[in-house]
Amino acid sequence: MPYYLAERDKKIVVVSALGHLYTIAGERKGRNYYPVFNFRWVPRYIAERGATQIRTCIETISKLASEADLFIDACDYDIEGSVIGYCVLKYACGNKETISKRMKYSTLTKEELEKSYAELLPHLDFELIKAGGTRHEVDWLYGVNLSRALTIAARKWSGKYTTLSTGRVQGPALKFLVAREKDIRSFVPTPYWEIKAEFKINGSVFEAEYEKNKIETKSESDAILNMCEEEKGQVEKIVVRRFQQKPPVPFDLGTLQSEAYGLFGYTPKRTSNIAQRLYLEALISYPRTSSQKLPPEINYEAILKKLSKVHKYKKLAKELLAKTKLKPREGTKKDSAHPAIYSTGELPERELHDSEKRVFDLIARRFMAVFSEEAIKQSMKVHIKVNDHLFYLRGRQTLKEGWLHFYEPYVRSEEVFLPPIKEGQTIKVKKLISEDKFTKPPPRYNPSSLLKKMEETGIGTKATRANIIQTLYDRKYVREERMVVTNLGFEVLEVLEKHCPPVVSIELTSELEERMDKIQAKREKRENVLMDTVEILKPVVQELKEKEKIIGEQLSNAIKRAKLEERIVGTCPVCATGKLIILYSRKTGKRFIGCTNYFKGKCETSFPLPQKGSVRPHGRNCRGCGWPTVQVRIKGKHPWTLCFNPDCPSKKERRKK
Numbered sequence: 001m002p003y004y005l006a007e008r009d010k011k012i013v014v015v016s017a018l019g020h021l022y023t024i025a026g027e028r029k030g031r032n033y034y035p036v037f038n039f040r041w042v043p044r045y046i047a048e049r050g051a052t053q054i055r056t057c058i059e060t061i062s063k064l065a066s067e068a069d070l071f072i073d074a075c076d077y078d079i080e081g082s083v084i085g086y087c088v089l090k091y092a093c094g095n096k097e098t099i100s101k102r103m104k105y106s107t108l109t110k111e112e113l114e115k116s117y118a119e120l121l122p123h124l125d126f127e128l129i130k131a132g133g134t135r136h137e138v139d140w141l142y143g144v145n146l147s148r149a150l151t152i153a154a155r156k157w158s159g160k161y162t163t164l165s166t167g168r169v170q171g172p173a174l175k176f177l178v179a180r181e182k183d184i185r186s187f188v189p190t191p192y193w194e195i196k197a198e199f200k201i202n203g204s205v206f207e208a209e210y211e212k213n214k215i216e217t218k219s220e221s222d223a224i225l226n227m228c229e230e231e232k233g234q235v236e237k238i239v240v241r242r243f244q245q246k247p248p249v250p251f252d253l254g255t256l257q258s259e260a261y262g263l264f265g266y267t268p269k270r271t272s273n274i275a276q277r278l279y280l281e282a283l284i285s286y287p288r289t290s291s292q293k294l295p296p297e298i299n300y301e302a303i304l305k306k307l308s309k310v311h312k313y314k315k316l317a318k319e320l321l322a323k324t325k326l327k328p329r330e331g332t333k334k335d336s337a338h339p340a341i342y343s344t345g346e347l348p349e350r351e352l353h354d355s356e357k358r359v360f361d362l363i364a365r366r367f368m369a370v371f372s373e374e375a376i377k378q379s380m381k382v383h384i385k386v387n388d389h390l391f392y393l394r395g396r397q398t399l400k401e402g403w404l405h406f407y408e409p410y411v412r413s414e415e416v417f418l419p420p421i422k423e424g425q426t427i428k429v430k431k432l433i434s435e436d437k438f439t440k441p442p443p444r445y446n447p448s449s450l451l452k453k454m455e456e457t458g459i460g461t462k463a464t465r466a467n468i469i470q471t472l473y474d475r476k477y478v479r480e481e482r483m484v485v486t487n488l489g490f491e492v493l494e495v496l497e498k499h500c501p502p503v504v505s506i507e508l509t510s511e512l513e514e515r516m517d518k519i520q521a522k523r524e525k526r527e528n529v530l531m532d533t534v535e536i537l538k539p540v541v542q543e544l545k546e547k548e549k550i551i552g553e554q555l556s557n558a559i560k561r562a563k564l565e566e567r568i569v570g571t572c573p574v575c576a577t578g579k580l581i582i583l584y585s586r587k588t589g590k591r592f593i594g595c596t597n598y599f600k601g602k603c604e605t606s607f608p609l610p611q612k613g614s615v616r617p618h619g620r621n622c623r624g625c626g627w628p629t630v631q632v633r634i635k636g637k638h639p640w641t642l643c644f645n646p647d648c649p650s651k652k653e654r655r656k657k
């Protein structure tokens with residue numbers, strides 16, 4: 001466990017924690033019982049298996065603390081950091097939380113750390129700590145009771161152990177997904193027709209859309225085609241509109257996550273991990289913020305000057321520095337602890353990974369863009385009349401680039417140039433196109449849109465949402481990027497909705513979030529929130545216990561089906577009715593692929609599989625032969641796709657070479 005020595009007005013020892021060193025545990029040991037309403041805070045190595053490093057860390061801190069006469073908490077200034085620092089001071093240092101001072105900063109640059117050390121806050125932020133502690137306690141009460149109830153019910157029925165989890169926020173998040181999944185499955189697509197016309201103007205062809213987006217019947221669509229084909233159109237009017245596009249607002253964590261998802265396909269969790277690394281190297285400010293404000297104290301000018309040393313930002317930064325006044329455009333969201341995410345102007349001391357480079361650049365450009373001017377655009381809508389039918393030809397042009405020029409790699413260009421056209425002009429219809437389409441179901445959530453939904457409905461916090469989404473994947477309640485709810489996900493939610501609707505209620509969850517926030521503002525008492533939590537949970541857990549048998553049966557069957565589902569590789573290409581599945585030989589224990597129709601005595605198709613590493617269905621078909629494939633993973637190697645078809649043409653080609 002390393003620590004560092006520094007010399008200022010006196011000798012300073014700097015020692016770090018490893019995230020949370022303390023956590024909540026039930027007063028009674030073991031995991032095989034519920035309900036659990038009595039808890040205490042304990043070192044993590046006592047409550048969690050494998051947390052052995054934590055012991056060394058706590059011992060080191062305790063030893064150093066015994067020789068110290070002054071304590072300063074310099075953990076991240078937010079709800080989690082404050083709880084971490086408080087627990088270390090209270091438990092590892094021996095009740096030093098009341099005399100400790102606090103450093104507050106938003107970047108890890110040398111200047112800001114020096115300043116924050118010189119201007120120490122006189123004491124810890126006890127309201128924030130209380131609010132944070134309560135969150136942990138409430139979440140623990142929900143998680144431990146509900147997850148144990150489900151896990152124990154399933155195990156008692158089947159005799160097999162599978163961790164089933166749900167939590168205060170996880171249940172409601174799953175509920176959003178299930179509701180959407182049901183909408184999608186019950187959606188009945190209706191046909192409609194879409195008509196476009198191609199016009200020839202000055203030798204070039206332009207596509208115009210019909211006045212009505214959706215035409216309900218084929219006969220109506222045909223009639224329009226008959227009326228307009230081979231005809232001439234007349235430009236009836238041209239509507240030109242000029243409008244402004246304001247610069248974007250600075251990034252808070254949520255908008256950074258959603259932008260990085262849209263641009264790079266990074267999950268919210270990945271983005272927050274990358275941002276955390278950039279923050280630790282002092283390249284950006286504290287990322288877990290909900291602020292969209294950039295106060296002048298961060299010194300815009302100094303940051304831009306530093307950024308101007310980077311070749312690709314040089315011109316842009318100089319342009320901003322030449323302005324008489326630097327004023328950022330800001331959003332409405334606030335955060336009392338930190339400003340919005342911004343570049344510190346510090347430059348990386350090592351070669352950044354590609355993903356880090358991308359996020360770094362995105363934040364730097366966003367930071368500059370907010371100081372720039374609005375863009376001015378012009379849209380043009382040309383109304384063309386063909387035998388009483390109206391078509392619209394649209395153009396779009398940027399007149400003044402403004403901030404677009406700063407944020408340019410990350411904005412889609414929407415320029416559509418039109419040739420010079422005059423009202424009254426006659427133009428020829430070159431071709432009419434009618435496409436038959438179907439109305440589409442609502443889209444599935446992806447990690448980014450689910451995170452947004454959670455934000456909007458006020459469930460979870462910026463520090464926890466991304467992890468909760470990851471847990472839904474880890475527990476196999478959802479799969480794929482466009483989140484598909486698995487049977488297991490469906491059944492778990494069904495059990496919860498049927499037997500304990502309060503724990504998946506969106507309203508109750510967001511109400512509880514609000515009350516926990518109020519603790520921080522001294523408008524709510526920790527004791528009341530905890531007491532009410534227990535009151536909600538008591539009858540719920542009681543009901544789960546009484547119905548343990550039915551619930552156990554339902555969940556066990558769902559787990560069994562889920563495990564089978566995981567082994568299905570695809571449709572059998574030989575009999576076309578069975579499914580190919582990964583099986584284990586009774587005799588040798590070796591794995592292979594077989595057809596489910598074998599058990600009905602109908603198909604004997606089977607293929608060998610590699611025995612090393614792990615094999616799982618890939619979900620994609622082979623490009624060479626169209627058969628389903630599996631993915632093989634061996635530790636230390638890149639996973640690869642295996643086509644097990646011995647006659648696959650792509651294999652023969654390779655052999656010839």
Ligand SMILES: [Zn+2]
Pocket residue numbers: 572573574575576577578579595596597603604605
């Ligand atoms: Zn078969």
Ligand SMILES: [Zn+2]
Pocket residue numbers: 622623624625626627643644645648649650
């Ligand atoms: Zn193949």
